[in-house]
Amino acid sequence: MSDVIVLSDLHKIGGLSLVVGELSNSDPEIRKTCAWIVGKASQNNPVVQKQVLDLGALPKLMMMVKSSFIEEAIKALYAVSAIIRNNPNGLKLFYSGGGDIMIQGILSNTTADVRLHRRSVSLVADLAEYQLEYRSKLELPFFSNCALLRPVIDLTTLDDLDLLEKVLFAIKNVLMLKSSEHLVVDGFCGLNGALERMRQQLQQFILEENHREYAIDIEGLCKEVYLIYLQKLKKVHGLAIHY
Template identity: 25%
Template sequence: MEPHAACSCFGVNGKLVIFILLSLCLHVCLSDTNVRNSLMTVEDAEDESETEAVVENEDEHDLQDMEVFYPTREWQVVKPGQAVPPGLHMRLNLQTGRNEAKLPDGHHDTDNQRPAPQSSSFSEAYTKKELKEALAKFKEGHNLKSEQADVEEVKRRFRPIEDLKKEFRELNLNIETDFDIMTKIINRFNNSVSTTAEKVNALYDLEYYVHQVDNAQNLHRLGGLQLIISSLNSTEPSLIEHSAFVIGSALASNPKVQIKAFEGGVLQKLLAVLATEQPVSVKKKALYALSSLLRQFPYAQQQFLKLGGLQVLKNFFKEKNTEPLFVRVITLLYDMIMEKILLQKESNIELAREKKHQYDQINVTEAITEQGWCKIISNLLSLPENDAREKVLKMLSVLTASCKDEFLEDRSLHDLLDLLRNEFEEFVEEEEKSEETDGYFRELVGLVNEISDKLK
């Protein structure tokens, strides 16, 4: 460092000059050390929180980027906080009390320009954002090996997307629609060389598809519906049973198919199956198909009554081993009666008017009363299952007005109602103790009381 000539002007002795020079050297060394330590603190930060701690140590009012001192061949004042590149001549101006620095002698700076960015580690300002990005890149480089290992592991465990796309394209070539599958099944069923077992298997497969509305309608378009209706005339009970099963599944809640099946003569064929001697399993499926045809189809109900359908069903109660059909029959008749009753609550006036005109053509309740069903239904209260009792009680409730005379004369009915009331009330107490909320037995008690009140 060069001593300042102004020292002699104050008349200071040699010891003072030496002391000032030592102080200047110590100040320069400490300034250089602080600058280097400041840089190292940022570079050695291991995470983002340490970087933020360094930035927060700056003057909270000075939010500008760190200022860099750009030296020339002339002495310049070094402002507090400026980053000073290493290798410069520095001095303390005793007149102003400020640090000054310049380029060493012999350094070429003919253009008096700022150093190029690559000439100094402080060649450009560093913002908070840039320090964070630099730290993130440092971390990325630190974890590069582990990331590469993860990539290799993914490549090992998963197949390339192009290979998967190729296989998907190949699979798409073999995909068949439900329509295609049903066509093959119907052809298999209609094949003249197919055995009864093969036809039964075809019907079993077909029943799976016709639950869907569109598939059931496609069954008619393919001609399969009429083929299956015709097979109800078969002499093979297994073929009749599975044919009725397919018909029942196809007709359920599907008005278009109901109409097509009715036009195809399915009502007459089902009544013929139910009226002839057949295994109970066959009649069960035929009754299922009949129920699917009659529900929400008043014209079919009208024809059912005209063709003696009630008498056919009544015969079940005289035959042997037909007990599994009793509740099914009562449920079908109850639904037919309730359809007409619920029509009065229809919100769509136009639709209700049209339906009402159709239901006015039939009177299931009157037909049941005339054909002697009142006694048959009341006797069913002796069935042991509560589910069966519930359905019978509901049927008795809607028939009380038309069957009142028969019910009043039937003392066994009153005794059964009293027994059921006592039994159900015990179950109600158990429900309350167990805190069950469905109130199933309380509802049954309500039905029994309702019927008893109507018969007073």
């Protein structure tokens, strides 16, 4: 609680504007640290989110996500996610600034650091969840486009349980959007095959004692996603399919 209070008061003493200004510093270490501060201050704090947006931090951070200095890129993406989370104005600025293209670029880059993949997939899940929870009218082609979803689904080939779990949450949220119905008709960008491969991967993890419990939990999520997919397929096609 004390951290939240101190960070919320940062703007009152002029500190937040200084931090945002340093996002343009020539030293990547300073930029990285300032991005982390902005993200930490903005997390679950609508007041600070507005202050940061008013100071013009979002476009700077979105540029920093493209940095070749990986730690800077990771902290910048963390800050972007924190600023726009459940924030209508932040989301509008994010989309108008090409945020969807930014995410697609990261997800399509097979050599990107796995931490960037995790944060990007979590952001996709958050964006879709916002659509679901707030019945937002800002439902863009972003969520009905295989250009985005195919790279997300392709990440299921990686042997990273944390990433697999985040991918499943993202797919689950997108599946529940009305705009994804036509993707279901076309096989949802190869989802069925990806889930089958994932189930086989998870069986291998379950055999390993140090991964067993986590893998079992993810297997349950995998089944849940598959059932949601089948229910939506049934709704669209009128088919009765069993897991």
